Amino acid sequence: MAAAEETSKSSEAFPMKGGDGPNSYTKNSIYQRGAVDVAKQLLDKEIAEKLDIEISLPSNTFNIADLGCSVGPNTFSSVENILEAVQLKYQCQGLDSQIPEFQVFFNDHILNDFNMLFKSLPPNRQYYAAGVPGSFYGRIFPNNSIHLVHSSSSNHWLSRVPKEVVDKNCPAWNKGEIHYSNSTNEVVKAYEAQYAEDMECFLHARSREVVSGGLMVLIIPGRPNGTPHSKTLPNMMLQLLGTSLMEMARKGVVLEEKVDSFNIPMYYMSPQELEAAVEGNGCFSIEKIENLPSALADGASIETRVLGYHMRAAADALIKQQFGEEILDELFDLYCKKLEEKPSIFESGKGINFLAVLKRKPN
Template sequence: MAAENTSQVTEAHPMEGGDGPNSYAKNSTCQRDGVDAAIELMSKAIAEKLDIEISPSNTFRIADLGCSVGPNTFLAVEIILEAVKPKFQSQGLNSQILEFHVFFNDHTSNDFNMLFKTLPQNRQYYAAGVPGSFYGRLFPNASIHIAHSSYAIQWLSRVPKAVVDSNSPAWNKGRIHYSNSPDEVLRAYETQYTEDMECFLHARAQEIAYGGLMILNFPGPPNGTPHSDASPNVIFQLLGSSLMDLVRKGVVSEEKVDSLNIPTYCRSPQELVAVVERNGCFSIEIMVDLPLPLVHDPILMAQLITSHMRAGMEGDLRKQFGEEILDDLFDLYRKKCVEHASTLDSGKAVNFLVVLRRKAD
């Protein structure tokens, strides 16, 4: 049967490819810290919660959703493999008989060439690329045993339409994100998030085998934290402020800023719980916040945030404003991060690890 069609219209916002100084491959240590912090809990979840029967082919299938270009995706896959092997050895299955097939998924515009050029040479799995949005179907029914996604599900499938409609109450004029925006803008983002996560869970419910796991690692605010106070949102607010500074200098047109909105939404745990419970196909086995190393030097922290933001946003900004503004923009942005260091270091950002188990119907 062919892959299920979906009416979901998705937008691609790939990380900066290649291995240059501004590339995601060279500027994703914060994301790696998130994977490192999850190692023990991921291994424990696999040992205690995974409950599947391997098919006669003895092939164990892993999907990394939103893999980008590496190297963090390879680390996550290795963690999963090293946890799965003893799990099946304890059940009497020789791990040398077990074969692993890993599917690296991202949008078609992702730099898959970079990803495959840097695949670990001593890997213990067969690798395949699966292009497409994870808000739709990607795999056959019940074919995946563990799905993993790290620092990806905060990206929405698209910018909410209302926030770029000048006739809408949710028009986000002068801003590029919902942080510190009117309530109508926030509601538009919340609605888009809910729709997207319903599509995400519906697709994974069909693809993950009963007893299989979905491991999600993502940034977000603690329950009850105003969106405008959450550090992941503040960093986008500062980028928008930097763009408006360039508008005032006559470097960038205000209309181009008005038409740019970043389709990310940092959810709180209670928001995710509500969507999972409404879907009904998964049980929540683990939901914890992950401690991450803090950088208290304002200058070092500002440089780190700036380099990571540029790796994530350079493609969109280049398309919207042209190459020539990027150095000036990110120099302004770095200075703003230094000025707001106390806010960014306030602890109102958390990384969450959530482990879901596919329930039997």
């Protein structure tokens, strides 16, 4: 049995803020939602062109997994989009009567608020719903059991903070920073290595779980090919968060050592990096990699403060764990102020969401 071995692969949990309060992920995931919406048309086209509907035979159940689903509601829109696209494919081929049943596996870390997710399930859904707790960097499903994997705004989370960057005795110690974009080469290399290892684990696990001909649709927040880490917008935003924390350390609100030992386990890959990982794995063909139109294109319409809240919803649990809940309001007030003072980063910084469609090669 591989299950015990492969699911025990150690990785840390970074749940989004649960519940539905003003700082919750539910109320602060419009940006992520934007990525889902702009992907819909592309997704319809990809499913229409690339999906072999025979893969749901002989059971005639079509199994969809949404990895890193958080607590909704974005996951429900994504699943609904996919389901409609698959149904449409059957209808266009005149196979209405053979439309399969759908089972949807909502996956996220074990500390995700599944209670909230389940309570928010759309009452008129056309699928059987299941929650699957566990890190998607390990095995979470049986062999050959999933027909379509979807994951949106999740693959930029690493499985853990690279060990070296929090080790005082290591040249990659990331003193005074909470991310890698303004750090030494050693720190950057440690993050890059962690990403490479994680993506290898991700693709290996999925290569076992996805049926031959099955699709993987990933929406990934990343950086354009050729853009250095230091010019990547989300990295620049994280660096400002680090600056805010260091400022609070200087004021004595938080301990500097706590900032030194705190790192955000996010990595913004380029499409080229993903391509290299997929080729290294060898089990998937790349059907498409395409930048999505930016949800931020209409720049003025998303206020920097809103982006600040998004960051808070995403990083809330991590920061609380390290520094305590009491610093959150002050930190994010300061952070939003810094964002507003530096509108230039939204011009000089480059960030993309890109869609990757991978197809499981025959075994």
